[in-house]
Amino acid sequence: MPADVGAAFNKGKRLGRLAWLATMAMIALCSTARSADLVLPDLLVDTQWLETKLGHPSLVVVDARAPTDYAAGHIEGAVSLPYTQTFASNSDYKLIVSLSRARALFSTAGVARDKVIVIYDSGEGTHASRVFWVLEAYGHRRAAILDGGFPHWRGQGLPHSIVPAVPVPSTFVPEPQVDRLAGKLATRLALANPNIVLIDSRSEDEFFGSTSKAALAGRIPQSVNVPWLRNVTRMGDVTRYKSSEELREVYAFVAGRKAIAYCNSGKDATLAYFVLRRLGMNPAVYDGSWLEWSVDAQTPKVLAGTIAP
């Protein structure tokens, strides 16, 4: 009798162990499945990675170029979301697209929380980074940019098409992020805060006031000029980001502080934003930028006339 009981007990124990093993195996499978589900290796992905993931149900490839460029040829399955659509239609200063418009725009493109978004442009960098920033500013957490953009993709003979993709509509919930979107007030407050650094992404000429896209030439006081082109290297029609080491050197002055980048309209500054995000820093973009700042009589400015020769 005790032997039987012992055997039964052993059997039960064995069964328990088996069940445990099965559970662990399932958990392992699930986690590998989830990791297979799509994990972004970096905020900047290369063409090889994207090629292997094309057609994945969790992937949405976004074409940030103009609709005409998209019609002429795009990555297979990519949806069109021209960066020009990410500006508010009713704004003089090209502010960020409104809540309801953003919801409509991203929902139509099939952007949802559980989707991984890979954005590309013609290689300028700024168009893709603008869409990247708007997505992050509205709370999306899984977005990346294709290194080299469409020219690089096409140059490698990777699959592209002229047939417009039909996006799967989703429900995008705008969750505006305080740390990503800076307004005029936040920028004004940053001037008094030594823990926030202002980055001027415009050209050197604009920074020093010899030329301007706005009515006034000048800059926001205390800002540091890093022209957006300093983030990239151009090789023919392909624009590539500089290496992280180089970029870390360029932005060494940020030194762990929070950064607010601005330019004229909030497009070029997004390139600095993207680079700083990649470097693991805490950037934001002042979308009103110099266009909005310069027309406000109350804001402090360094104007062309006062710039030392």
Added chain:
Amino acid sequence: MNLLIPQALHRASIRTKLTVILLAISLTVVTIGFLIEVGWDVRDYRNVAEEKSREVVNVFAHDFTQILLLDSAHMAVETSARLREFDEVTHGYLFDAQGDVVYGYTREGRDVIDVPQRRSAAAQFSGEYLDVWAPVEYEGNRFGTVYLRFSLEKDKRELLEHLGVVGLILPAVFIIGLIMSFRSQGLFTKPILHLHEVVKKVGSTQDYSLRVYGQEHSEIGMLYRGFNQMLEKIEESNRKLQNTKLELRESNRQLSYLATHDALTGLINRAEFERRLKRALEEVQAGRRNHVLLYLDLDQFKVVNDTCGHMAGDELLRQITHLIRRHLAPDDALGRLGAASTSTATMRCCCGWWTKTVCW
């Protein structure tokens, strides 16, 4: 009451009984108090949480209206920045009049939650959270609905801390109750135990002079006085009894003296003399002692009586007795055998173990 008190307690001493009862009462009172406190606290915690959430919703009513009407990302960001100041707000969703989500808020470090389905209940507790739904209105016009989720972790922690403190106080109160009930039982049992002690002592020593002492003004005081009065009465009757006994003994002694002695001379009478003689003879026969018997007779004593009167005769007898007695040892027996009616004084001297010379 019999059902309430266990059998063992019936046999316990009054002290144990009182202590246990007082302790049970204090424990019950403390426990009921604690339970009421817990109930009240939980109710209070829910009310406070709900009230607080309502306040937050009211504070943000203007913000939500602005977001819904002006549709500006910058305003939404400012609202998010202000919502961030409220630690307990973990999630928020704003719906327009059509029921579409126009704005979402997720507190840093929290996981994103699915857009909740609209519920009819305005406030609902679900585990660690309080979900609140409120209309976004301005002067009677409804623009949408807001959903805010509040974390109750802090409130719950505070509640638990509070209950923990109360829980710590409880044993302290219990110990105080224990001490107090033990002390207060003494108030009742001490006089009773004292009475019991005295009763026991009186029983064992038969000492009725013992008294119960104590400044008791209650019923126990009356009991004390009654008991003391009873003791006094017993003591008095006891004393009387003793006196009577002594008197009896005395009269007995006198009676036996009168029975064995001659009233005139104080010498032992014939009956007694013969009793002693018999004893002496028994001793002689047993060979234990030697005795001497002297026999004296007064001749012509009648003449004294007749000529000088009985008074003189009596006096003569007394003086002779006195004379003889001076020469006798205390345990020598001297008796008068002659009867008073014959007026013949016959004296016999039954002397002790040694022959004495009696001068006459």
